[in-house]
């Protein structure tokens with residue numbers, strides 16, 4: 001099954017925007033004024049803007065260098081993207097936001113941060129050394145119609161890190177972690193390492209563990225015994241750095257479109273990969289829930305923050321010894337946190353990291369802080385208890401509707417789908433724009449190899465001139481290409497969509513497999529010179545049935 005075929009159509013997301021609009025309203029009307037009043041943006045993240053609510057779900061791909069981040073993204077997109085390089089040494093030194101665009105374009109960091117339609121306007125406080133290492137790649141890739149993907153520079157081991165990056169790498173990661181829907185953290189099963197920079201980067205993910213999916217990549221490079229050891233070591237190390245390691249889901253996989261190595265856990269890899277892809281595929285549907293979650297998290301942090309600032313202001317003397325009082329208050333911050341928790345019943349989990357807060361407070365003029373304003377606080381409580389809760393039924397309605405949608409077009413690869421089910425569906429789209437002209441009908445690029453492919457075809461004992469989907473699948477699997485690649489090949493070669501393959505379609509499939517094994521990228525859609533002659537005229541008329 002091709003990955004792309006799984007994205008839910010953006011049309012089905014109509015109701016999501018109702019919830020999103022409502023969230024936007026609540027943020028601007030209620031939360032933003034409180035954030036401004038208590039200088040929340042100096043301490044935590046910048047204010048949200050329209051684009052933060054309207055953007056497509058984002059997936060942040062991060063991990064140690066050479067764990068296969070860029071390769072993973074290429075695998076999802078089923079194509080290379082401008083400026084992407086893969087290699088055994090650290091290759092990516094940029095944050096790259098991959099977004100949908102009709103035309104392929106690379107936009108440098110400084111230009112993206114001034115575009116109000118992009119959700120990156122608030123990145124400019126990270127400075128030029130970061131913006132020079134940030135770019136947006138727009139391309140007309142169907143996967144990007146549903147999600148945006150962020151490729152990140154590899155996290156280096158101490159030995160590799162000769163120079164500091166020139167910007168606050170963990171802070172940038174945290175900025176993204178707050179806004180993305182999914183964080184994919186890759187590890188190399190073949191070479192598991194935990195550097196100090198990696199541990200620091202984990203600090204950036206505190207509070208966003210729910211978005212995290214860990215991938216033990218290149219799992220076909222190790223035998224089962226090694227895999228078990230590496231898995232155990234990974235869980236142990238993760239347990240040391242995350243507060244809630246038990247909720248972390250670790251997927252085992254080998255995410256690239258090259259043939260997978262034979263190993264005892266080959267099937268496990270297939271299943272795990274499929275699980276992760278399903279999770280990513282469902283992001284557009286869960287986007288509104290994610291936004292609601294993040295808004296609640298933010299509102300709770302704002303509440304804790306307002307109490308802290310209010311308390312500090314109230315403790316400050318009006319005229320004398322301001323500076324020494326400020327320092328003693330900073331020193332006592334852990335105690336102050338506990339006092340606020342007890343007096344105002346603010347949960348400990350809502351508070352920011354105490355050490356970071358102390359660092360930030362050092363540079364602040366406490367006399368400019370605002371006292372606690374009861375009206376603002378009760379508005380904030382209302383937001384949390386009533387207003388946001390009011391959106392839950394809307395989300396539930398949407399949830400019910402979702403169930404009636406085909407989540408994934410399973411069976412496409414197996415040829416087991418009911419054809420009538422998909423009469424209306426996207427297959428037609430593929431051919432609609434691709435009307436085959438008379439001139440294209442001349443030569444079929446596969447023709448000269450067909451006798452060779454026919455041998456395999458007839459060896460598989462076709463019935464009535466056709467092979468069933470199951471038989472073809474069995475044969476295709478012996479090539480050890482990943483399931484998703486084979487599914488894409490199936491999609492391209494079952495031209496008449498009958499879930500079976502005649503000798504021409506089969507020849508086309510084998511031809512594409514050979515091309516893939518020879519290191520070529522698969523075409524997104526079947527170019528006219530590859531359409532089997534017998535399908536050329538009938539295809540266009542099929543499409544209008």
Ligand SMILES: Nc1ncnc2c1ncn2[C@@H]1O[C@H](COP(=O)(O)OP(=O)(O)OP(=O)(O)O)[C@@H](O)[C@H]1O
Nearest residue numbers: 065066067068069070071086087088090091092154
């Ligand atoms: N599933 C896989 N199995 C085996 N090798 C892989 C796999 N995925 C990637 N590789 C190889 O690992 C190396 C690193 O891949 P890639 O450049 O994609 O990693 P990266 O995490 O993006 O690295 P960097 O942090 O340097 O940007 C490359 O040589 C690539 O071919």
Ligand SMILES: [Ca+2]
Nearest residue numbers: 069070091092
């Ligand atoms: Ca990379």
